[in-house]
Amino acid sequence: MEAVDLRDVSVVDNHCHGILRSQDFGDIVSWRGAFTESVDPGMPREHVATTAFYRRLIRTLASFFECEGDEEAVFTMRTERGTSELLRSANVETLLIDTGYPPPEEVLPMEELAKRADCRTEPMLRLEILMEHLLSDHGSLQEVREALAAALDDVRAQGYVALKSIAAYRTGLAIQEWTDEQAEASLRDYHQDGSSRLAHKPLLDSLLHVAFAEAARQEVPVQFHCGYGDADTDLRLGNPLHLRAVLERPDYRGMPVVLLHECYPYTREGGYLAAVYENVYLDLSYGIPLLGYGEMFSFTHQALGVAPISKLLYSSDGIGVPEIHWMSAIDGRHVLGQALEELVAHGELSIPEAEAAGEKVLRGNAIRLYRLERNG
Numbered sequence: 001m002e003a004v005d006l007r008d009v010s011v012v013d014n015h016c017h018g019i020l021r022s023q024d025f026g027d028i029v030s031w032r033g034a035f036t037e038s039v040d041p042g043m044p045r046e047h048v049a050t051t052a053f054y055r056r057l058i059r060t061l062a063s064f065f066e067c068e069g070d071e072e073a074v075f076t077m078r079t080e081r082g083t084s085e086l087l088r089s090a091n092v093e094t095l096l097i098d099t100g101y102p103p104p105e106e107v108l109p110m111e112e113l114a115k116r117a118d119c120r121t122e123p124m125l126r127l128e129i130l131m132e133h134l135l136s137d138h139g140s141l142q143e144v145r146e147a148l149a150a151a152l153d154d155v156r157a158q159g160y161v162a163l164k165s166i167a168a169y170r171t172g173l174a175i176q177e178w179t180d181e182q183a184e185a186s187l188r189d190y191h192q193d194g195s196s197r198l199a200h201k202p203l204l205d206s207l208l209h210v211a212f213a214e215a216a217r218q219e220v221p222v223q224f225h226c227g228y229g230d231a232d233t234d235l236r237l238g239n240p241l242h243l244r245a246v247l248e249r250p251d252y253r254g255m256p257v258v259l260l261h262e263c264y265p266y267t268r269e270g271g272y273l274a275a276v277y278e279n280v281y282l283d284l285s286y287g288i289p290l291l292g293y294g295e296m297f298s299f300t301h302q303a304l305g306v307a308p309i310s311k312l313l314y315s316s317d318g319i320g321v322p323e324i325h326w327m328s329a330i331d332g333r334h335v336l337g338q339a340l341e342e343l344v345a346h347g348e349l350s351i352p353e354a355e356a357a358g359e360k361v362l363r364g365n366a367i368r369l370y371r372l373e374r375n376g
């Protein structure tokens with residue numbers, strides 16, 4: 001019997017991705033590939049099955065399917081019975097979906113996902129993809145800036161609840177201010193390189209400032225990928241402390257900033273920022289990073305130790321397969337309940353206060369921040 005029991009609380013998953021239309025993986029090694037951020041082919045073949053995350057996944061699935069606890073038995077059940085029961089049993093109230101990846105043609109349409117998970121779905125707009133489209137349609141820096149400001153003129157009216165930036169993946173979170181000459185030179189380099197991938201720092205930084213001005217004016221939250229990601233990211237540049245110059249701008253104070261993935265392993269840094277800047281929030285993601293239980297407890301303990309509880313938001317960062325969205329909801333409720341029990345043990349919260357705090361992190365804070373109340 002748990003003192004702080006959050007098992008019946010529905011979750012608002014404030015950051016996740018779509019689920020692939022095809023869930024037919026053919027063999028176990030391809031399925032394992034859904035549970036690593038590595039692109040090295042030897043990882044799913046040799047190593048993924050030995051992570052603490054994967055061992056927990058197999059055991060949790062075996063108990064859900066009521067089958068033997070070995071990988072083969074679980075994979076067979078998943079293949080034969082399908083995965084839609086998983087989503088429905090996760091008790092998700094709303095999924096906020098980063099529609100930037102995987103590409104829309106590869107994932108279930110949002111309405112279909114909503115039906116299968118028996119929940120509400122809301123999209124978020126990935127800035128770098130919008131910028132890449134506009135860069136292909138417009139010539140000069142001034143034209144691209146104007147087109148971007150026009151495209152972001154009324155984010156909510158276009159149906160988006162938030163913006164998302166993957167600057168951490170491209171050029172890092174130390175987003176600076178550049179002169180027009182520097183940004184224009186960067187634009188020329190971008191066109192000369194011939195690829196649509198925007199990883200040209202003065203150009204990307206300059207366009208992000210256009211987006212921040214719009215977000216601040218409309219008070220639309222901007223999610224930043226921070227910390228742990230695939231090998232494409234330079235983890236050192238994903239430390240949220242690099243955002244200081246942006247956070248210090250008085251004209252951006254209207255822009256709520258959501259630091260994703262508990263900034264793992266920079267959780268204390270992210271929690272600190274949430275403690276000193278009114279507009280900074282810290283996302284606690286229990287699916288990806290793919291961590292052991294102890295490590296999830298540890299980051300939750302660190303976040304609760306420094307950040308206001310009103311700044312913490314639950315997510316899964318689930319992507320591709322429903323297992324991650326599902327197991328994250330189970331783990332998130334459990335880990336958060338245990339970490340809140342510590343605060344009770346230390347005399348910081350009463351049990352009813354801890355339960356109310358858990359409900360806020362799992363759903364209430366997100367409903368308020370993303371204004372999900374507005375259409376019911």
Ligand SMILES: [Zn+2]
Nearest residue numbers: 016017098317
């Ligand atoms: Zn994500």
